[in-house]
Amino acid sequence: MMNKLTLNIESDCNQFSLAIDQCLSFSGIVGVFGHSGSGKTTLLRAIAGLNQQTTGSIVFNDHVLLDSNNNKNLKAENRNISMVFQEPRLFPHLNVEQNLDFAIKRCQHSQLNKKDIIELTNITSMLDKNITQLSGGEQQKVALARAILSEPKLLLLDEPLSALDRKSKKELISLLKTVNKKLNLPMIYVSHSSEELQQLAEQLVVIEQGKIIEVGNVHQVFHQLNTTQLIKQQTSLAVTVEEINERHGLVKLGLAEQHIFMSLAQLADDDKELITQLSSLRCYIFASDISITTIEPTNSSIVNQLEAKIIKINQDRSQVLITLQCQQQEFFASISSYSLDKLALSINQNVYIQFKASAVRTLTI
Amino acid sequence: MTEFSDDSLALITTLKMAGLTTFFLMLIGTPLAWFLAKMQSRGKVFIEAIVALPLVLPPTVLGFYLLIAFSPQYLPGQLWQEVTGQQLAFSFSALVIGSIFYSLPFVVQPLQKAFEQLGTDYLEAGAMLNAGPLDRFFTLVFPMTKASFITAASLGFAHTVGEFGVVLMIGGNIPGETRVLSIALFDHVEAFNYTQAHTLAISLVIASLVLLSAIYLLNHRPIFQPNSQHNFQGNSRSKHLPQKSGNNGKVT
Numbered sequence: 034m035m036n037k038l039t040l041n042i043e044s045d046c047n048q049f050s051l052a053i054d055q056c057l058s059f060s061g062i063v064g065v066f067g068h069s070g071s072g073k074t075t076l077l078r079a080i081a082g083l084n085q086q087t088t089g090s091i092v093f094n095d096h097v098l099l100d101s102n103n104n105k106n107l108k109a110e111n112r113n114i115s116m117v118f119q120e121p122r123l124f125p126h127l128n129v130e131q132n133l134d135f136a137i138k139r140c141q142h143s144q145l146n147k148k149d150i151i152e153l154t155n156i157t158s159m160l161d162k163n164i165t166q167l168s169g170g171e172q173q174k175v176a177l178a179r180a181i182l183s184e185p186k187l188l189l190l191d192e193p194l195s196a197l198d199r200k201s202k203k204e205l206i207s208l209l210k211t212v213n214k215k216l217n218l219p220m221i222y223v224s225h226s227s228e229e230l231q232q233l234a235e236q237l238v239v240i241e242q243g244k245i246i247e248v249g250n251v252h253q254v255f256h257q258l259n260t261t262q263l264i265k266q267q268t269s270l271a272v273t274v275e276e277i278n279e280r281h282g283l284v285k286l287g288l289a290e291q292h293i294f295m296s297l298a299q300l301a302d303d304d305k306e307l308i309t310q311l312s313s314l315r316c317y318i319f320a321s322d323i324s325i326t327t328i329e330p331t332n333s334s335i336v337n338q339l340e341a342k343i344i345k346i347n348q349d350r351s352q353v354l355i356t357l358q359c360q361q362q363e364f365f366a367s368i369s370s371y372s373l374d375k376l377a378l379s380i381n382q383n384v385y386i387q388f389k390a391s392a393v394r395t396l397t398i
Numbered sequence: 399m400t401e402f403s404d405d406s407l408a409l410i411t412t413l414k415m416a417g418l419t420t421f422f423l424m425l426i427g428t429p430l431a432w433f434l435a436k437m438q439s440r441g442k443v444f445i446e447a448i449v450a451l452p453l454v455l456p457p458t459v460l461g462f463y464l465l466i467a468f469s470p471q472y473l474p475g476q477l478w479q480e481v482t483g484q485q486l487a488f489s490f491s492a493l494v495i496g497s498i499f500y501s502l503p504f505v506v507q508p509l510q511k512a513f514e515q516l517g518t519d520y521l522e523a524g525a526m527l528n529a530g531p532l533d534r535f536f537t538l539v540f541p542m543t544k545a546s547f548i549t550a551a552s553l554g555f556a557h558t559v560g561e562f563g564v565v566l567m568i569g570g571n572i573p574g575e576t577r578v579l580s581i582a583l584f585d586h587v588e589a590f591n592y593t594q595a596h597t598l599a600i601s602l603v604i605a606s607l608v609l610l611s612a613i614y615l616l617n618h619r620p621i622f623q624p625n626s627q628h629n630f631q632g633n634s635r636s637k638h639l640p641q642k643s644g645n646n647g648k649v650t
Binding site for chain 2: 081082083108109110111113114115116118120122124125126135136139140141179180183
């Protein structure tokens with residue numbers, strides 16, 4: 034089901050004012066990317082109703098949450114929206130199960146089965162524990178389960194993984210993907226981590242100084258951002274998992290009609306197990322990890338070699354960002370201006386790009 | 399009537415006065431403390447100063463103004479007389495009203511501190527789970543600040559038991575009505591009844607000591623630790639996390 038969120042809001046923050054006028058149609062997870070202080074949390078709090086000074090209008094699937102022209106401003110508790118915060122905010126005077134029950138008791142049209150959600154979020158063993166007995170990752174899983182059990186129409190996530198270690202992060206990302214798919218729960222995920230968003234989001238909204246500067250498909254938006262200073266320049270890819278070559282420690286990934294290889298060495302042991310069960314994967318390659326050669330490389334240790342056409346050259350002082358088209362896929366390579374001159378690269382020129390199997394990175398499996 | 403039963407009457411009057419005062423103080427003090435904890439305008443300082451006045455004023459000053467206000471010549475006293483048909487000054491009700499003013503800071507301050515330290519994080523989390531304001535107060539704020547409520551009630555009670563100046567001004571020393579323990583003690587001393595005076599005084603000392611020890615014991619063993627920071631790894635952006643346990647009421 035497609036969800037529609039119409040935002041036309043203004044809100045004063047300390048350093049800037051948030052001004053958003055945007056209509057989002059989405060089915061999966063919408064990512065909101067921006068640096069600290071860009072206004073992304075303010076936006077999320079405005080949608081949640083936690084920022085009562087917000088003016089304008091917010092409509093979610095024909096449900097008017099805010100319409101200041103008609104003096105309508107639904108309170109947070111009446112918006113049917115739930116939120117997972119950066120810190121878990123589990124109620125310390127209640128144990129894990131009581132925290133879940135708090136949400137269930139206040140859910141008006143309870144349809145989900147408590148046991149199913151407990152199993153889905155993998156928290157069965159923690160139910161009778163005190164909050165203080167849980168690790169950060171465990172607490173965040175309980176917070177997610179609690180938010181789901183309040184059965185919101187929209188789930189907001191405000192940097193829920195930023196305080197977690199890499200292992201918990203990976204676990205929660207795959208959990209969020211599962212939750213999104215199984216429960217068909219629309220989510221807005223705010224983060225300053227491009228890595229997390231690259232894994233989760235279908236659509237990406239980029240905020241700077243309280244204004245939206247980019248919206249669109251997550252891979253395309255990341256590619257747009259390559260010419261800004263906001264992210265580390267990269268190629269964002271959605272690939273299929275085709276074959277595991279354990280002897281050589283490589284995974285063969287399908288990209289349209291081509292193949293690239295990813296090194297298994299970067300993966301943790303349990304991820305190596307998991308990848309065999311997966312059909313698709315999101316990964317990224319930093320522009321600084323891709324090199325360009327004008328003649329076909331034949332005797333190279335670099336396993337990934339693709340033919341591509343130069344479609345854009347962006348020069349920023351001594352650094353040059355080359356955009357290349359390789360069948361349907363764009364790739365981004367960052368080279369020095371010295372190399373640009375030496376190879377005499379020009380637009381529409383056919384070249385070869387090369388990158389090591391270890392340059393193909395992924396946060397989660 | 400024997401001296402003993404006189405003192406018993408004074409004890410009953412005192413407990414009744416302190417109990418009722420504490421009850422009303424919790425009713426009035428809780429919303430006032432909440433309001434002060436959430437208030438952000440400059441007027442907050444002024445209201446805080448008014449609440450704290452009984453801490454610094456000689457009780458006789460407060461008693462003097464209350465005596466005037468309670469007298470039938472002035473509006474509060476007049477209103478009271480019209481509604482109840484009885485004079486307010488030198489009545490048990492006057493004692494309770496006076497004690498409410500006198501002990502207000504002892505209830506408001508620990509509660510305000512607790513509400514401030516609790517912050518808004520848990521309340522926002524509650525709102526996001528569809529809990530309304532009253533629901534949030536009774537199911538989140540109250541259990542999380544329970545120790546401060548106990549502190550506030552105990553201090554309010556104990557301070558009311560110990561009052562002398564205000565009672566002296568507005569009470570009138572009527573046995574069974576307005577004669578409280580502290581006044582009874584004063585009477586014994588005036589009459590050179592040192593034995594009775596000793597009995598009363600030492601009982602008050604012991605009772606107060608027991609009550610205060612109980613409060614401090616309770617505060618040193620918090621019912622819970624709202625601070626989850628130690629379980630939250632590598633968190634450099636945790637500005638929203640609450641500070642220390644909100645249970646240590648300010649004991650002045």
